[in-house]
Amino acid sequence: LHGTMSAEVASAVDAGEGSSNGAAPKLSAKQQKLFELRMRMNEGRKMNHMEVAAEKRRATDPEGEAKRQRELADQRAEKKRKDMEEAGEEEVDRRLTVTLEQAEAMEKKKAKKEKGKAAFGWDIFNQDSLYKAHKKRLEKLQPDQEAYEASKAEDREFYRDANSLAHGGSGFQPSTDKLEAMVDDVLERSEKRNKFSRRRPELVEADVDYINDRNKHYNKKIERAFGQYTKVIKENLERGTAI
DSSP: OHHHHHHHHHHHHHHHHHTTTSSOOOOOHHHHHHHHHHHHHHHHHHHHHHHHHHHHHHHHOHHHHHHHHHHHHHHHHHHHHHHHHHHTOOOOOGGGGOOHHHHHHHHHHHHHHHHTOOOOGGGGGSHHHHHHHHHHHHHHHOOOHHHHHHHHHHOTTSSOOTTOOOTTOOOOOOOHHHHHHHHHHHHHHHHHHHHHTOOOOOOTTSOOOOSSHHHHHHHHHHHHHHHHHHHHHHHHHHHTOOO
């Protein structure tokens, strides 16, 4: 079927090329349909090729591809604006065309993105990040608030101070399931810390200018801070041409 379609379309195209100087060739309904299918196949093949090239650019240079997509979006917006000006139409604010459902979905998506956003740099140690980590652990542990309140109501000296005589009391005792959940959470966080502080691979080709790991990290910090200023001096010392 594919060979028959190609042959018929090719014959129709050849007939059209032979009479290109004259009137347009007359195609039968079947030939016209086959010709349109061939054009659609060519267009699909071209779109697939463009998408594969774009995917390769996204994988090799994501920042450059994102910049290219922004430029294309700006070009499309500028073209649309010029077309509207030529047609005498007024540009409509995009916010006026957004429905309530779309606006709520956009706000939920934005809030979810901000909530799951990872802290960066020294923000890892600020109070907000520590509080978020605490709330995240509480969602997993789920303390028994009812049992806690009941124990507090039964014990008149629930909050004991140094002057209290009720020493050695049992106080509030969580259930075994809660204790096991807390132990599992502590072990899980310890395992995550061990994975996070894993030993980095060593590069055989790298210059060895340290005597231990602590000195290695210190030299890296010095290089980041002053490497661009001491590059020439270091090269002269290695070549032996320093004054």
